[in-house]
Amino acid sequence: xxxxxxxxxxxxxxxxxxxxxxxxxxxxxxxxxxxxxxxxxxxxxxxxxxxxxxxxxxxxxxxxxxxxxxxxxxxxxxxxxxxxxxxxxxxxxxxxxxxxxxxxxxxxxxxxxxxxxxxxxxxxxxxxxxxxxxxxxxxxxxxxxxxxxxxxxxxxxxxxxxxxxxxxxxxxxxxxxxxxxxxxxxxxxxxxxxxxxxxxxxxxxxxxxxxxxxxxxxxxxxxxxxxxxxxxxxxxxxxxxxxxxxxxxxxxxxxxxxxxxx
Amino acid sequence: xxxxxxxxxxxxxxxxxxxxxxxxxxxxxxxxxxxxxxxxxxxxxxxxxxxxxxxxxxxxxxxxxxxxxxxxxxxxxxxxxxxxxxxxxxxxxxxxxxxxxxxxxxxxxxxxxxxxxxxxxxxxxxxxxxxxxxxxxxxxxxxxxxxxxxxxxxxxxxxxxxxxxxxxxxxxxxxxx
Numbered sequence: 001x002x003x004x005x006x007x008x009x010x011x012x013x014x015x016x017x018x019x020x021x022x023x024x025x026x027x028x029x030x031x032x033x034x035x036x037x038x039x040x041x042x043x044x045x046x047x048x049x050x051x052x053x054x055x056x057x058x059x060x061x062x063x064x065x066x067x068x069x070x071x072x073x074x075x076x077x078x079x080x081x082x083x084x085x086x087x088x089x090x091x092x093x094x095x096x097x098x099x100x101x102x103x104x105x106x107x108x109x110x111x112x113x114x115x116x117x118x119x120x121x122x123x124x125x126x127x128x129x130x131x132x133x134x135x136x137x138x139x140x141x142x143x144x145x146x147x148x149x150x151x152x153x154x155x156x157x158x159x160x161x162x163x164x165x166x167x168x169x170x171x172x173x174x175x176x177x178x179x180x181x182x183x184x185x186x187x188x189x190x191x192x193x194x195x196x197x198x199x200x201x202x203x204x205x206x207x208x209x210x211x212x213x214x215x216x217x218x219x220x221x222x223x224x225x226x227x228x229x230x231x232x233x234x235x236x237x238x239x240x241x242x243x244x245x246x247x248x249x250x251x252x253x254x255x256x257x258x259x260x261x262x
Numbered sequence: 263x264x265x266x267x268x269x270x271x272x273x274x275x276x277x278x279x280x281x282x283x284x285x286x287x288x289x290x291x292x293x294x295x296x297x298x299x300x301x302x303x304x305x306x307x308x309x310x311x312x313x314x315x316x317x318x319x320x321x322x323x324x325x326x327x328x329x330x331x332x333x334x335x336x337x338x339x340x341x342x343x344x345x346x347x348x349x350x351x352x353x354x355x356x357x358x359x360x361x362x363x364x365x366x367x368x369x370x371x372x373x374x375x376x377x378x379x380x381x382x383x384x385x386x387x388x389x390x391x392x393x394x395x396x397x398x399x400x401x402x403x404x405x406x407x408x409x410x411x412x413x414x415x416x417x418x419x420x421x422x423x424x425x426x427x428x429x430x431x432x433x434x435x436x437x438x439x
Contacts, residue, residue, distance in 0.1 A: 012412040018393050046363040051387035054365035058278035147293045
């Protein structure tokens with residue numbers, strides 16, 4: 001297969017109408033003479049057309065609720081949400097009856113992930129998660145937290161010798177790395193959210209049906225972490241998506257917290 | 263209470279879709295993009311000096327949006343997370359199928375691009391800026407816009423191709439359905 005005579009950059013400029021008349025005519029001749037060049041030009045043009053097509057009409061009503069005033073008018077809602085979450089936080093039990101194997105596995109998975117040299121959001125993470133759940137037959141639920149700045153970034157099965165389970169990594173834009181580790185276990189735990197603090201760090205754990213959930217976060221502000229844990233526990237239990245109130249409260253706690261990378 | 267429409271709204275409204283497309287290319291998700299456009303609109307409405315001619319006004323709006331975005335992420339690690347997704351390589355054999363390119367595959371492909379590549383596609387392809395206008399807005403040479411855009415499209419085409427092309431199972435010879 002022959003390489004095109006015309007450079008890729010020049011073809012892009014041609015499609016974008018950025019070439020002068022003489023250069024443009026030269027490229028047009030090459031397009032007419034060479035099927036490969038013509039195919040490249042067609043692909044670039046198709047990309048441009050798809051980009052325009054992907055534009056969504058924006059409702060001008062958005063201008064009637066600029067972001068900052070909206071936050072002010074919603075302050076009481078956020079405050080109420082914080083109060084609810086704070087009440088929930090008070091209900092968290094400090095626990096020492098958490099089965100150690102699950103915590104060890106969760107700590108191991110979390111540590112392996114944060115030691116990676118180049119953690120990044122995997123574009124297909126949400127899809128991988130869905131596939132993993134289907135493939136492994138696990139009936140667990142990992143909430144989408146992207147609207148509060150935590151993105152699916154890492155999905156791995158836990159090592160087989162530890163049973164069946166998944167490690168789901170959420171990555172924040174301010175350096176936060178939060179792990180949700182879900183494992184099948186026969187060891188039940190009292191209902192509710194349990195906070196633990198062992199020699200490898202603080203975290204939260206809870207039990208739903210036959211699954212143990214463990215939440216760990218590196219360097220996340222403790223108050224924010226507690227609020228996130230309360231919401232994640234609630235969402236995994238109800239299999240719901242973030243409500244507007246929860247979202248507001250978590251956004252608010254995020255704004256008030258120090259960045260994890262700080 | 264509904265805010266009365268001001269002359270500023272009338273000037274800004276035609277650019278909303280372009281702004282949202284650009285914001286989406288920067289943020290990667292609709293919620294943040296919407297907030298970004300709202301913050302941009304708020305700053306535009308409260309600005310003391312507003313360009314009078316239309317092209318300058320459009321560039322000014324998009325620059326506001328870009329600055330708001332940069333302000334929001336400057337202290338964060340978002341930029342660090344969005345470094346080149348693919349190793350640099352020369353295009354070898356051209357193997358992209360035009361039929362695979364549509365708005366859906368483009369949106370998915372965009373997610374795999376780096377921030378700077380998403381941004382240049384947002385500006386040139388979605389918002390319709392010329393290379394020179396985009397260069398002025400971002401603050402880079404026009405030649406860099408050209409090379410960055412061509413690389414971005416190359417990566418995008420590759421992503422779309424790799425994400426879509428699946429080998430069909432071979433049919434058994436001699437068997438008729």
